[in-house]
Amino acid sequence: MTEANPTVEAHYKTLEAEWNSVDGSLEFERLVVPTGNNDSAYHRWFHLKEAFSVDLLPSILKRLSLEGKRELRILDCFAGGGTTLVSALEMQPQTRVIATGIEQNPFLHHVSNTKVKSLQAGRTLALQLRESFKDVKRIYTSDLLYKAKTPALSTFSNEDYFPPALLAKLLRIRQAIKFCDGSTLAKDVLLTAAASCVESTSRLRRDGRALRYAAERQPREPWVEFSSRVQQMIEDIDSTTSKGGAATIHRGDGRRPLLHIDTSAKQDLVVFSPPYPNNIDYTEIYKTEAWYLGFYEDAQEFRSQRFRTLRSHPSVRFKDEYDFESSPDAQAVHALLNPILSAVPDDRYSAGRTQLIKGYADDMLTLFRQLREIISNEGRLVYVVGNSAHGSGNALFVIAADLVMARLAELAHWRVEEISVARSLRRRTTNSRFLRESVVTLAPA
Ligand SMILES: C[S@@+](CC[C@H](N)C(=O)[O-])C[C@H]1O[C@@H](n2cnc3c(N)ncnc32)[C@H](O)[C@@H]1O
Incomplete structure (x- = not known):
């Protein structure tokens, strides 16, 4: 087992000692992963591996004694599949929620936006959906020849990945939806x-x-799969009782919430889980769905999308520009990052890793500063984040996003109330106790 870089570990130990850090596994271990989402109405419409649990928001509200409030404004700036907003809309009728989400990925925005609009639409949508589905079936099974263009992503042309007969059906379903009778929401x-x-x-x-090739996998039949999903959705919409409240999900940059929310609309709770600084690129992971729905026409559009995301991955080379460097906090940010930057091994990944550490911190500082302007005096900010190991052998070091973000939040005039360690992510290769996922609560300072 490799020791993680000891200087960086000591740096984290010093940082952590400034705050109230507790073992939160009993409460949060199952909530920072999508426990229960596949069995819950609306949440189950698309399986997002990186989502948190449907039960996280109710648990946070209880902890912060916010659950009995008559009106609650809630914001999630990295909405993903919309877990926060769907959970918010499903709250008790005595609480009127005004929930806002921001999501940059066009496909995930489509999913979350469709969920929250459907939840608010009520049962007439179920009727419309039944009718539109009948029409899709009529078109799909007819002799009509609709030209279904294969997306210009090479993955779709690989016959091992997408057996041609099944792909043709999948594309025909999409075309049939495009031409069916129905409202925009039913089609969405x-x-x-x-x-x-x-x-x-x-x-x-x-x-x-x-995305990996799974040779052993038996692909399912598209129409059967599609029909059973639509039936499930109709069931969910049919069983919805309107609880009041309003939710909107903007497609845009969650790092800059002030582009979407004006400062007079003070939020009671901000809750989010950002992409972790672990090289995972959401544009890549959800690319087949996005291309399938036609969100990208060509490679250039796909690449531009990557540039719009949080700097948590090195899939594209972002500009080497960091706002913090010209801010009054430059020295403090350097003091925070330097021990980590010094641990970056001098190899072919060095430039990408350095950019990731600086870019991630820069984005988070911007975010915390903007959120500070829209939080109410008694409001709270809760973030869920995972730390990650980078490099290997003697050159292994950890990026402790929970602590780095906490310090950046302080610089943006937040107070760290609690770092609750939800679960350990320790690997066989290293035993750093900072490899973990945490739920961090902040209050305005
Ligand atoms: C960890 S996931 C959030 C999952 C969400 N909590 C849920 O339960 O569905 C992080 C999300 O941030 C999105 N994202 C990345 N960069 C973004 C940006 N600049 N603005 C808004 N969202 C962004 C990703 O597309 C991804 O959906």
Whole structure:
């Protein structure tokens, strides 16, 4: 077993000692992963591996004694599949929630936005959906020849990944939805159902880091898969009782919430889980669904999307520019990052890793500064984040995002109330106790 870089570990130990750090595994271990999401109405519309649990928001509200409030404004700036917003809309009727989400990925925005709009639409949507589905079936099974263009992503042309006969069906479903009779929302629900079949009808598997070829996998039949998903969605919409409240998900940059929310709308709770600084690129992981739905036309659009994301991955070379360097906090940020930057091994990944550490910190500082302007005096900010190991052998070091973010938040005038360690992510290769996932609570200072 390798020791993680001891200077960096000592740096984290000193940082952590400044705050109240507790073992939160009993409460949070099962909530920082998508426990229960596959069995819950709306949450189950698309399986997002990186989501947190449907039960996280209720648990946070209880802890912070916010659950009895008459009105609550909640913001999630990295909305993903919309777990926070769907959970918020499902709260008790005595609480009126006004929930806002921001999501940059076009496909994940489609999913979360469709979920929250459907939840608010009520039962007439279920009727519309039944009718539109009938029409999709009529078109799909007819002799009509609709030209279904294969997305210009090479993955779709690989016959091992997508057996041609199944791909043709998948594309025909998409075309039939495009031409069916129905409202925009009904069609969006059907498109969500179709996109959620892309993985199961192929030999690709998301393993948390990337899309992998799974030769042993038996792809499912697209129409059967699609129909059963639509039935499930109709069931969910049919059983919804309107609880009041309003939710909106913006497609945009969650690092800059002030672009979407004006400073007079003070938030009671900000809760989010950002991409972790672990090289995972959401644009890559959810690319087949996004191309399938037509969100990218060509490689240039796909690449531009990567540049719009949080600097948590080295898939593209972001500009070497950091706002913190010209801010009054420059010295403090350097003091925070230097021990970590000094541990970056001098190899071919060196430039990418250095950019990731500085870019991630820069984005987080911007985010915390902007959120500080829209939090109410008694409000709270809760973030869920995982730390990660980088490098190998003697050159292994950990990026402790929970602590780095906590310090950046202080620089942006937040007070760290608690660092609750939800679960250990220790690997066989290293025993750093900072390899973990945490739930951190901040209050305005
Ligand atoms: C850990 S996931 C959030 C999952 C979410 N909590 C859920 O339960 O579904 C992080 C999300 O941040 C999104 N993201 C990345 N860069 C972003 C940006 N600049 N603005 C907004 N969202 C971004 C990713 O597309 C991804 O959906």
